[in-house]
Amino acid sequence: MPHPRPDWLARYQFKRGNKGGPGRPPNRSITAALLAALTPEDKDKIARTLIDRALAGDLPSIREIWDRLEGKPVARQEQGDPGDFGSPFEDWSEDELRATLKFINDIKTSTSETACRRISEYRPPKD
Numbered sequence: 868m869p870h871p872r873p874d875w876l877a878r879y880q881f882k883r884g885n886k887g888g889p890g891r892p893p894n895r896s897i898t899a900a901l902l903a904a905l906t907p908e909d910k911d912k913i914a915r916t917l918i919d920r921a922l923a924g925d926l927p928s929i930r931e932i933w934d935r936l937e938g939k940p941v942a943r944q945e946q947g948d949p950g951d952f953g954s955p956f957e958d959w960s961e962d963e964l965r966a967t968l969k970f971i972n973d974i975k976t977s978t979s980e981t982a983c984r985r986i987s988e989y990r991p992p993k994d
Contacts, residue, residue: 914979922975936987 905913920928956964970989974982 911979914983918974918979918982922971932986936983 917928917931921932959967970985974985977985
């Protein structure tokens with residue numbers, strides 16, 4: 868014989884016809900609330916702050932920008948000797964590195980919308 872359930876559990880029990888169970892109440896998304904509350908000026912100010920921090924060398928800000936623009940990196944498997952990762956810039960010439968640094972300095976003075984667009988379209992120069 869099953870144990871009787873306390874009355875207070877009744878609201879948490881699965882209900883017939885509700886495939887998802889109680890779950891999160893509909894239309895209470897934090898995303899929707901933030902989108903409604905933020906003005907375009909607020910969004911620009913937040914983006915500008917993030918870009919300024921990234922350009923100042925703040926690694927979490929840099930990661931956030933790249934994750935938003937390029938997607939989060941996929942875990943890679945090692946090839947070669949364990950721990951032999953190499954440098955992502957080892958194949959770049961000095962001119963390519965200088966051109967990339969110039970690009971970064973140029974976007975410092977851009978509006979947040981222009982900077983985000985230019986970053987997403989950026990491709991490293993090739994000799």
